[in-house]
Amino acid sequence: MKKAKSFILPPDGKVHPGKTVDIRYTVSENYLGDPIRIPITIINGKNPGPCAFLSAASHGDELNGIEIIRKIAHEWDPANLNGTIVCLPVLNVPAFLAQQRYVPTSSEDLNRSFPGNKTGKSIKRMAYSIFKSFIKPCDFGIDFHTSTRGRSNMLHVLADLSDEKVSHLAHSFGSNIIINGPGPSGSLRRSASEIGIPSITVELGEAHRFQLKLIEKALTGLESVFSAYSIRPTQSVHWPGWRAIISSKEDTWLRSSVGGIVSLRCNPGDLIEEGSVVCTITNPFKKEIDEVVSPFTGLIVGLLQNPIVRPGDPICHLVTLDRETISEYHASNKNNDLV
C-alpha cells in the first residue's frame, strides 16, 4: 500500500501525515514594510490520497466561505483522512481587513489576478505567491464566494462542464444549480482548471454575514465531494433532489426601468411563475411607480437586498428550468435555500 506523503510548506517546512498545522504565510508587504500574511491550515491525512484546496475571501467582504473552511480545518481529524486538505480561509487579507471586495487604495481584484506574476504589479505578485505554494500542489479545489454587497445568492456552483474532471467535481458537490461556463480570465477556478487542477466556485448568500443554514448546506456539499474523492468516505454522493444545469450565456438579469424604493415579493431559491410580480417600486411618497414582472417561469438564483434602485440597476438573477426539473423542484420542496 502507498504511504502518505508530507505536505511541503515553503520555504522549508513539512506537515507530516496525520498532522494538522496552522501557519501564517507572507504573500506581500504593506506600506510600512510589514508582512501581509494569510492564515493557512494544512490537514494532512494519516493515509495517502488526493490533495484539495479550499479557499475563501479573495473578495474581502465575502465571509460565508471563511466559516465553512474554518469548520473543516479545526473540526476534521487528520487520522480519518486519506489525503490532504489545504485550507485558505482568507486569501485577500488587505481587502478583508478593510471589509471591502477589492484591495483598498488600488481597487485591484485578486480573483482576476491568478495565476499571478512574480515580477508583475503588487496584486499579481500576491496571486503568484498563493498559486505557486498552495494551489499548484493540489489535485482539485473549491473557491467560495458570496454575492456582491447589496445582493444575495442561493447556493450554486459555477463550473466549466466542458472539462470532464471539473464536471465530476461540480456534480459531486450536490447543489441544485450548476452554472456552466469557463469563468472570467484571472479567476482562481479558471486559472487552476487550465493547468489541470479541476476547480469550481461555490456561491452562497450575501457579503458581510455568516448565514448558518447556507454554511451547513455547503458543508454537506463538501462532505459529498470528499466522499467522491475517497478523502473522507463517510457517505454516498449527495443528491439534492433536483438539479438544473444553466449555461452562463442564458443568464437573465431583470433590471429596474425606474428609480425608487423596492418591495420584494420573493426570495432567492423561489420558483416564480411567468407574469408573477417580482417586486413593486414606489417613490418616496409610497406611490407605486412600477411593477417588475417575471417574463418567464424561472428560478430566482440572485436577488437584490439593498432596497433602492436607479434605472438599469439589477433586481433579480433569473434562470429557466425545464418542465421535468420544475416538477422535481415541487416534489422535493427545497425552495428555502436562504436564511
Ligand SMILES: [Zn+2]
Ligand atoms: Zn466573490
